[in-house]
Amino acid sequence: DTGVSQDPRHKITKRGQNVTFRCDPISEHNRLYWYRQTLGQGPEFLTYFQNEAQLEKSRLLSDRFSAERPKGSFSTLEIQRTEQGDSAMYLCASSLGPGTSGSPYEQYFGPGTRLTVT
């Protein structure tokens, strides 16, 4: 399967613990996005990378959240000192960037990581 993959698919953690999620984009995609989706809502944009550079961050991304994409391939999203309000599905998406032969506006989503904070 050459789609976007995310790991783990489910994570249950106690309040105050740190968690880290991983996203592997489609291999030729140089743009990578993180979203959060709560029950009954659409995805909310968190942050986006072009290659290894983090170019945009939403105001939803508090200081407890950090994302990296060190080699421009996979990305990690870490949440420190988790709170119950962090419980959500965390979605990763990837797309081609400018200067490529395909459309940079087609985002392909992974299956998501469901986080439950108890």
Added chain:
Amino acid sequence: GEDVEQSLFLSVREGDSSVINCTYTDSSSTYLYWYKQEPGAGLQLLTYIFSNMDMKQDQRLTVLLNKKDKHLSLRIADTQTGDSAIYFCAANYGQNFVFGPGTRLSVLP
């Protein structure tokens, strides 16, 4: 700021057409999208339309865009039970993609 709205529920009978509607507030978006989400899964891109187009057809899917009214619709012809899912409308503003709350489509036999 940017906002995207959708009706939350739609029920249709198998074989009928479904029309899912969406409105958005900021007309500066470049593209408008429709995604499908099945239970426990990520979002699947169905189709998208460039903001200077009025219509796009792709097999059973027809997208209509009324830029003056900031209204987007998705028509699914000959709706099947496999079309039961949540459908999200989205607009992009640069690399910020804004999604609506989703319309849950139920297809009745």
